[in-house]
Amino acid sequence: MGRKVFKTSGKQIRSKLSLISSSLKANKQNYKKRIALAAVIELLHSATLVHDDVIDESSIRRGQKSINNLWSNSHGVLIGDFIYSKAFILMVKIKNLKLLEELSFATNDISKGELIQLDAINNIKIKLDDLLKISYYKTGRLFEAAAKSAAYLIDSNLKYTKQISKSAKYIGIIFQIKDDLLDYQINEKKLGKPSFQDIKESKITYPFYFAYKNANIQQKKTLRSFLGNKSINKSKSYKLIDSLNGIVETKKLLNEHYKNANFYIKKLEDNKIRKEMLELLELAILRDK
Secondary structure (H helix, E strand, C coil): CHHHHCCCCCCCHHHHHHHHHHHHHCCCCCHHHHHHHHHHHHHHHHHHHHHHHHHHCCCEECCEECHHHHCCHHHHHHHHHHHHHHHHHHHHHHCCHHHHHHHHHHHHHHHHHHHHHHHHECCCCCCHHHHHHHHHHHHHHHHHHHHHHHHHHCCCCHHHHHHHHHHHHHHHHHHHHHHHHHCCCCCHHHHCCCCCHHHHCCECCHHHHHHHHHCCHHHHHHHHHHCCCCCCCHHHHHHHHHHCCHHHHHHHHHHHHHHHHHHHHHHCCCHHHHHHHHHHHHHHHHCCC
8 A cells, every 4th residue: 555655756845845945054964864854744745645535535646546445445544644653753763853843733733724624615604714724734834844844954043944934835825725726627637636526525615715705696506506516517617616706816816825935935045945946836836737
């Protein structure tokens, strides 16, 4: 099962972020610890994906059959726990208390995000602040922790730690907002996973939220009928959500967070790190899967 989980590596953005953030004081002495921390970040992320597939009953992950599809939900929960524990074993070996504390809190916050998202199911009264909390806890928090723990690893100053952490946090939130947008993509083959999965699972995400806010009584009724509909007409639902500015307003929100990320990245004094962070930012906002 472990081999299956890591057969397709994904984008590895979080681990790259860790390596970029710890490169400020890179040397031969801390090389192994930097690699170990990047591995910890990737393990933590992989564990959350396996658990997500169980929660969402998703059959596809990165274009391949998911663990819960090939085996069972029980296998998915247990292999996810196994990967988490491996991450913490490796984390302890790094022997940095501040780093361990940050990643422990981050792991807790990721679970908090999943619980808040459960409350978003069929919740048409959900507020934008709650959706932003989900984006932060579910995705932005591990991005932030990857950068902050890397800064702790190299014993960086408070100024650098704040700038790199904030930059990473906003890149992570952008990543999640973009994920919500991509879920409304008609072309599943290009996406590499089932589309319209959020709406099929009755999850209120940004495009639906903005569309529902702009809808009249009849349109609201139609939108509610989409929630939980496993055989949803993708073309029809996309057209309605798009016509109600659900897609446009989500893109505006994406742009706001792009500006926030760009603001903190531009403050970074190291030219190489600033350039690499800008590249990650562009990848997060321009990706198509």
